[in-house]
Amino acid sequence: MYRFATYVWRDTIRWKRAPLNVLSTLAMPAAWLIFMGLVMPVKYDNYLDFVTPGILVLTMLTSSLGAGSSIMFDKTLGYLNKFLALPSPRESILIGKIVFITLRGLMQSTVILIISILIGATIYPISTYIGMYILLTLFGISISALGTTVALYLDNHDSYAAFQAFVSMPLYFASTALIPMNEMPDALRYIAEFNPLTYAIDGIRDIAQGIIPTFSICFLIILAILIMIVCSWKFRSITIG
Amino acid sequence: MTDIFTSKLSKSYEDVLAVNSLDLSINNEIYGLLGPNGSGKTTTVGMLTTLLSPSSGNAQVCGHDVTTEPKTVRECISYVPQYMAVDIRLTGRENIDFYAKLYGIRDKSERKKRIDYALDIMDLNDRADDLTKTYSGGMQRRLELAQALTHQPKVLFLDEPTVGLDVIARKMIWEHIADLKKNGITIFVTTHQMEEAERYCDRVGILKKGVVVKEGTPSHLKSALKSIITIKSDGKMPNILPDNVDFIGNENGSVVYASDNGADMLPSLIKKYDEAGIRVYSSMVRDPTLEDIYLMSVGTETVDTEQFNRAQIRRIIMKG
Ligand SMILES: Nc1ncnc2c1ncn2[C@@H]1O[C@H](COP(=O)(O)OP(=O)(O)O)[C@@H](O)[C@H]1O
Numbered sequence: 001m002y003r004f005a006t007y008v009w010r011d012t013i014r015w016k017r018a019p020l021n022v023l024s025t026l027a028m029p030a031a032w033l034i035f036m037g038l039v040m041p042v043k044y045d046n047y048l049d050f051v052t053p054g055i056l057v058l059t060m061l062t063s064s065l066g067a068g069s070s071i072m073f074d075k076t077l078g079y080l081n082k083f084l085a086l087p088s089p090r091e092s093i094l095i096g097k098i099v100f101i102t103l104r105g106l107m108q109s110t111v112i113l114i115i116s117i118l119i120g121a122t123i124y125p126i127s128t129y130i131g132m133y134i135l136l137t138l139f140g141i142s143i144s145a146l147g148t149t150v151a152l153y154l155d156n157h158d159s160y161a162a163f164q165a166f167v168s169m170p171l172y173f174a175s176t177a178l179i180p181m182n183e184m185p186d187a188l189r190y191i192a193e194f195n196p197l198t199y200a201i202d203g204i205r206d207i208a209q210g211i212i213p214t215f216s217i218c219f220l221i222i223l224a225i226l227i228m229i230v231c232s233w234k235f236r237s238i239t240i241g
Numbered sequence: 242m243t244d245i246f247t248s249k250l251s252k253s254y255e256d257v258l259a260v261n262s263l264d265l266s267i268n269n270e271i272y273g274l275l276g277p278n279g280s281g282k283t284t285t286v287g288m289l290t291t292l293l294s295p296s297s298g299n300a301q302v303c304g305h306d307v308t309t310e311p312k313t314v315r316e317c318i319s320y321v322p323q324y325m326a327v328d329i330r331l332t333g334r335e336n337i338d339f340y341a342k343l344y345g346i347r348d349k350s351e352r353k354k355r356i357d358y359a360l361d362i363m364d365l366n367d368r369a370d371d372l373t374k375t376y377s378g379g380m381q382r383r384l385e386l387a388q389a390l391t392h393q394p395k396v397l398f399l400d401e402p403t404v405g406l407d408v409i410a411r412k413m414i415w416e417h418i419a420d421l422k423k424n425g426i427t428i429f430v431t432t433h434q435m436e437e438a439e440r441y442c443d444r445v446g447i448l449k450k451g452v453v454v455k456e457g458t459p460s461h462l463k464s465a466l467k468s469i470i471t472i473k474s475d476g477k478m479p480n481i482l483p484d485n486v487d488f489i490g491n492e493n494g495s496v497v498y499a500s501d502n503g504a505d506m507l508p509s510l511i512k513k514y515d516e517a518g519i520r521v522y523s524s525m526v527r528d529p530t531l532e533d534i535y536l537m538s539v540g541t542e543t544v545d546t547e548q549f550n551r552a553q554i555r556r557i558i559m560k561g
């Protein structure tokens with residue numbers, strides 16, 4: 001408990017002390033939201049309400065994939081080796097990373113929610129927001145665990161960046177972020193049905209309408225557990241090689 | 242109990258046998274593992290610090306097996322890797338505090354006491370609250386030693402602690418290492434700086450392609466040679482050498498020979514140069530150093546420094 005919090009503390013300070021980091025993590029999602037919400041088609045009554053869950057999840061996706069770059073950074077610069085020789089449980093490195101990245105993603109999500117309200121999105125009751133945060137947290141944990149696992153397999157920043165680009169855009173466009181499922185071409189729909197982004201996004205939309213998205217929640221919980229298992233197994237195998 | 246004990250310890254990567262059947266027994270001393278780049282120093286340290294699992298053989302640190310009780314081993318050691326890794330956006334104090342917390346020192350006043358002690362011992366007090374971005378290489382190294390000290394380890398592993406530092410910073414690091422040993426810490430240090438090893442290590446092992454080819458105190462190793470002749474000339478070296486003169490290697494543009502009695506043998510050696518038509522620029526007779534022993538043991542094969550430099554440069558770029 002104490003040890004992983006120490007890793008979170010370290011990452012937080014490092015992040016906080018690089019003003020450009022802070023600016024970009026907060027300004028990027030805002031830019032996305034304003035662009036998508038105001039400029040894109042006005043086919044729906046409130047496209048902003050439709051598109052906000054997508055932006056939330058996209059932001060969480062990009063932010064969580066950053067967990068991989070972060071662990072890659074620790075790995076290539078030799079921090080990881082130092083940590084692994086410490087008596088504290090090795091898994092705390094991993095948990096610390098996932099917790100920090102997920103919390104950072106939730107912070108970005110908060111910025112998005114606030115801005116969306118400022119530019120005209122519907123204001124929901126508190127319980128709705130709590131539900132959204134739960135879904136986003138589950139999604140963030142899954143993706144940041146996925147990112148760290150992949151980064152543990154790869155050996156340099158370039159290949160991780162390639163993975164990141166290769167995964168994030170297709171996942172995003174093959175999800176219900178921009179168009180609802182029933183308006184998709186068939187090919188796209190098949191992908192979208194297996195896409196975790198779809199579950200996170202639709203789940204959030206359901207919550208916004210007062211429906212409890214049991215299936216989405218279960219799907220994301222199982223996904224998070226599976227990825228965490230693979231991730232910690234992989235972590236164990238590389239740390240004693 | 243032996244602080245570090247290994248028996249037939251080996252490690253192979255896919256196609257390289259990086260460490261080959263190493264037998265070590267180290268106690269209450271500064272032990273220097275010497276060898277050119279790629280000879281297996283880091284791999285050895287990796288196995289002893291539980292970062293790499295041995296391919297065969299076994300190793301005990303503080304009496305605990307590195308493969309079956311890695312966690313207990315980590316509880317009694319500290320490790321400072323070859324490449325510096327301090328968080329440049331944290332202050333010196335924060336960097337140490339971070340490790341103190343990871344070492345599990347939860348009590349705040351105890352932590353403060355240990356941090357102050359470590360800062361004090363490493364002479365970092367007056368810069369403790371500056372970001373480490375502003376530290377020199379030597380200070381960052383000392384900061385890493387300070388981090389390692391908050392743990393009060395029984396055995397300290399240092400992988401090339403002085404590489405890339407200037408002369409004064411190197412001396413300072415070694416003085417600190419010597420002090421730590423006086424406080425009862427066993428130190429396992431790797432280096433390819435022979436003068437430093439000769440001066441500060443109680444015992445050294447010379448590693449060549451994963452095998453320890455010589456081991457002992459520097460003075461014991463040096464006693465294998467009586468005297469050294471070095472000759473700078475315009476050519477290579479004569480094909481025929483006088484009896485009692487042995488070629489050792491090339492060093493800084495000179496050819497190095499060993500002899501039982503250098504002063505007496507010098508004239509006849511120079512005569513051989515004359516006979517071979519090689520012009521001698523300068524010659525010198527001196528006492529042997531550890532460097533000569535090292536040269537004799539590992540040869541002058543040009544080591545692949547390129548790989549090392551590339552890694553180093555990449556690290557520097559990424560930190561900046
Ligand atoms: N992860 C690795 N995979 C494959 N070969 C390696 C790896 N690490 C080191 N080696 C090889 O093992 C040998 C010993 O390397 P190393 O222990 O780093 O030497 P040193 O620290 O003395 O420079 C070298 O030939 C190196 O290329």
Ligand SMILES: [Mg+2]
Pocket residue numbers: 282283284323400
């Ligand atoms: Mg090395």
